[in-house]
Amino acid sequence: MGCDGGTIPKRHELVKGPRKVEKVDKVAELVARWFYCALSQEKLRRPIVACELGRLYNKDAIIEFLLDKSPDKAPMESASHIKSIKNVTELKLVDNPAWSGDKESIKGDKYDDLQSACFICPVVGLEMNGRHRFCFLRSCGCVFSERALKEIKSEVCHK
Numbered sequence: 001m002g003c004d005g006g007t008i009p010k011r012h013e014l015v016k017g018p019r020k021v022e023k024v025d026k027v028a029e030l031v032a033r034w035f036y037c038a039l040s041q042e043k044l045r046r047p048i049v050a051c052e053l054g055r056l057y058n059k060d061a062i063i064e065f066l067l068d069k070s071p072d073k074a075p076m077e078s079a080s081h082i083k084s085i086k087n088v089t090e091l092k093l094v095d096n097p098a099w100s101g102d103k104e105s106i107k108g109d110k111y112d113d114l115q116s117a118c119f120i121c122p123v124v125g126l127e128m129n130g131r132h133r134f135c136f137l138r139s140c141g142c143v144f145s146e147r148a149l150k151e152i153k154s155e156v157c158h159k
Helices: 026-035 059-067 146-152
Strands: 048-050 056-058 134-136 143-145
Touching: 048 059, 056 059, 134 146, 143 146
Parallel strands: none
Antiparallel strands: 048 056, 134 143
């Protein structure tokens, strides 16, 4: 049965210490920001819009959020600052030619490389995967890496 005199329990076997707080995986958080809509949690697909806070959304998710003002629906924290479609900017993104995407993985038996992205910076060629900072111009919606903006050193879109 146990504890019948043959064994003497130690302190660490009897006393449970405080539980360790689980840390959020930084890589998983970056992947979620750059590959999934902040409002609907679906994969990002064109047209993609961004707010002034830098969060990425599917445009149809934002339109549905703005149209559905029923009182029983709880307000979403990630889009509570968006009051109209004018608060978001549609992004002009450049496709990554090296990204194969979901074309090959129909069965789900393919390895998904989380460090490759479907969009790149048109000036420098950095992938938009969360490792590098990216900026967009609110006037035209063009997206550049922060490194490219430092090299160009102009406030005007290169296009």
